[in-house]
Amino acid sequence: MIIQIPVISLVFFLLMALIVPLFKRRNFAVTTTLGLIVLLIVWVLTVVLVRDVYLNGPFTYAFGNHESFIGLELLVNLFSAGFALFMLSLIIIIYVYSTSDATEGIAEKEYGRYYILLFILLFAMFGILYTNDLFNTYVFMEILSITTVSIISIKRKKENYTASFRYVMLNEVGSLSYLFGVALLFMVTGHTNIDLVAASIQSSFDDYTANIVTALGFMLTGIGIKAAIFPFHIWLPDAHSTAPTSSSAILSGLVVKLYILIMIKMLFRLFGFDIVSAMNIHIVLMMIGAFGMIMGSVFAIGQTDVKRMLGYSSIAQVGYIVLGISLGTVLGLQAAFFHVLSHGLMKAALFLSVGAVIYHKGVRKVKDFNGMASEMPVVMTVFGLAALGMIGIPLTSGFISKLNLGLASLDANQGYLIIIIIVSGLLNALYYLPILIAAFLKSNKPGDLGLKVEPIPRLMMVPIVVLGLLIVYFGLFPNMILSWFEEIAVVLL
């Protein structure tokens, strides 16, 4: 029964998305409760799955009992199941928050539509993680793009339409570029199943070098556009800052990471790091990552809108992950994986706490944050924790990921990268600290520092606090999760 869990979770998400319109005329609380139940069921199933994979090793699942070279195949290993569990856990936290803050800018009759899109988004995310087929990955990527663009434009304002148009144009270029790469590989190998293609690439690389290298370039560029890696990032700040808050958290914290995970799958399982490093692709990735770390932060410094600033900060953080991947060592991958986790938590915490401020005060400019900590102490504390994590202060999960990244680059004899990591951390401090100073030290009404009850619903409060606690927890006790990531990385290399 355990091998059915991936399919059953996909079916649950799809059915939930289909059921939402049928409940249109009921009370909306029915829909959200049902959605939460579905998420919790799938979460429990995924925990069982991860435990089973951890004990008994990976397995594949063939649709319709077809052989793997005819049919579609799902591959369940610690990489796919583990990241599915992480993404689902984070989404449950964000979902609980969104049940009281879905109002932000969305018309009331669109609520249902938002949840339909959210569940199709989840469906596509799980599909991308589990699938073991290049073309199937493309199909799920398209589903993901279409749902994302609908979520971005759901507020029906002019800026949303601009952002979503830009998103759809660039991401379509990305998708087609990826598809072209898959087509080139299919020409050489005659398969789309990742395992078969990988075996075939290893044996035919010398004969069809041009095809395979072109395919690698197209696929990397396509995924790079979708993951907002530095020179391809221009769609991200608009898209992530205009979307509703809870979906900004999902888009910035998870969806961008998903494409990074596809990239890891591609570089290490499809082509193998030998071919990648023989072509010097890892040097290119290293430079792109390093440039992104610096330039994303530089762009963020000038921003006056907090959500836009967070968007630019995401570009810098994607740079860290790419840098970790480009080292091509177990330590580097481990640091990259840990940063996927810790940046997901921190960015979600930042977006949700800014969302709480927008909910309560309706402001989103940096200058409006003066004295905010005396009004919303808990929310701003979590914001502060996450911001300090972004800078890399000890006791937060951000410190652990930077430490590991530094150690990994020393281990790979690339010590100069530490300078870039430190400079990028200082640049992060340049734009996060002014907000913290304004919120905690500048007060609009002097003498008014007594703690008050937070003026936001409890269902918004709990997820923010949980995220804050998780950031500190992973900052203090990272060892268990790091050893898991080490195991995943060893299998990939």
Next chain:
Amino acid sequence: MNDIIIKTVVRLIIPFVQIYGIYIILHGHISPGGGFAGGALIGTSLVLYTLVFGIEKSKEKFSERVSEFAESGGIILYIAIGLIGLFVSGSFLTNIDSGFPVGHPGTVISGGMIPLLMIGIGIKVASTIITLFHALIEEEEA
């Protein structure tokens, strides 16, 4: 459009278009076409009805409530058939192994579950086309 000729001709044509659509859906697995093409034909016949008789009358024939059920129902049918495969022979969308009739190759009853899947796709596509068309018209009026 109040032209009596158009109204009469459309009334005559629509049943034939729809029957042809059903034919295409049911023969999807043995001839060109299938769920998408046949569903598009049925959807187009409803679009033709809306064009000639106006959106109010069209909504009486094919209300929003029906389209909601048809759109969700089409995929739910597909998933349900897939789940039969999962429960009977242990893999989603398993065809012959899970007891769907093989039939005689080349006839309508053959190919196991595929005709049933085509019906699900046909329902979904037809209702999506007409819902999209209604949404576009309403947006223009609003």
